[in-house]
Amino acid sequence: MVFRQRMTAGLRLAAVTVLMLALAACNATPAPTATPVPLPAVAVDVSDTALTMPADVPAGLVQVTVSNSGQAPHSPLFARLNDGVTQEQFMETMQTDQSGTAALALVSLLGGAQAKPGASQQMVFDFKPGNYIAIDMGEGGPTGGPPLMANFTATAGSGPAPAAPVATVNAELIDFQFTLPDQIKSGAQTWKIENKGGQWHEMGIFKLNEGVTVDDVMAMMMSETPPEGPPPFEDVAFWAPMSQGQHAWWTVDLPPGVYTVMCFLPDFSSTPPTSHLEHGMVRTLTVTE
Template sequence: MRFVPLLLLGTLVSACAKEGPPVADVVSEPQTVTVTATDYGYQLPSAPIKAGLTTITLVNEGKEIHHLTLIRLADGKTMSDFMTAIETPGPVPDWAVGMGGPNGAPPGGEANATLVLESGTYVVACFIPSPDGVPHFAKGMIMGMEVQPEDGATAALPAGDIQVGLLEYGFTLSQTPMAGKRSFTVTNQGKEPHEVVLVRLAPGKTIEQLAAWLEAGEQGPPPGEPIGGLSGMNPGQVQNFSADLTPGTYGFICFVPAPDGAPHFAHGMVATFTVS
């Protein structure tokens, strides 16, 4: 397991900082979109995807960990324009804006994200690297996605059970989660892009040991397994995800690169909590 802190990912999510959608106390039913991940590709649903409140579930049928990063293309740009742009060294153009998405789906498992989609053209991509160090998008795990205008008024994002804040460089939780299916409302309150990966830690292991294991090249058994989270989010952005928690020790970790190129977890962006 390794999540690459690609500078590409960092520039994508920082290309446009915008305020997130309002969070509602009254729950509205979101559109549901299921995407299947394999090694190395995505299968999108055949039905049209509409703008508005949407829950995207990433079902991982591969043997490696995957995520789905949403990148909205502005100014009439196309998938071809994006592929051409990323071939050139340097920052990604401002018209390619990272929009979050489900993160940390383990093999045979799934991850989800609830967000308000805007209409337009998107790229969906996985930036996690294989054991050979090559990121999945470079192996073909990248494709276009069209989101059509919605039919009615946009429903607000529902409030989750737990409020999570992303900052330089740490996490805040409104309360310690209890066992069961829990929903998390995540807000990037910082000035840099951030992500959150929720990890179920092995008995006796810590999130710091997981970070050290990653930095050492993933030698030996992993100290934990990801079970969900959200891909890179702009400052001010708000999204939800849910996860089934059993009693044990869990951690949050962020792999997005800081301006100095080091991943945020190397600056201390980890957190640990115990579920009872």
């Protein structure tokens, strides 16, 4: 009797051991997961004389890499033409309308990152189907001839949608403030930029020289007379104007330091238009090791 009980207990133990081993084996095998859909990639090349990119891009989330092969910094701005607006109409309006407000009414601006000479920038846009322009006012602007432009069309596909990038920094643009963390880590960070305001906004990111304050920079920017000597800050990064309701992701790599973020765009609701900077659209950002 005692022997039988022992044997039964032994069998039970064996059964439990087998079951545990089986469970362990199950845990060791990764559960099947859906293969992540990679973001479609679009390459944009900008030089001092041309802006080239594919004429057709997928609608939805698209990773855009802007590479600058020129000698000057370039900031291609991506814009969706409102439904029914042609590129010719937009160009004509831009040339005839000095203030720029009529041309602006024809498009939604998605922004875009400035690429320094020989460098590239990565961003992710969420393209609604439609017709777009990429326009660079940089060296081709007021002093250097006509702006550089490319047209493209975003068409919806039938495949599964890629997942949105995971942001490590959230940047919200409102009238007239930046909502940003006080501190971020150095190295490549994915910023999600959202314009939650009622006006257009941009981000100029400047690294302050040792001992320079935001007030010093503000005084310099507001000054009527151009300052003498080199500026007390470094123009590190720039995100081009973005219309209200738009969002995008941008991979920004900032070295440690103290930065100021500013928006210089005009507020067309005031007469004469005052800059968003004058409305207080300035923010200090510290980048730590």
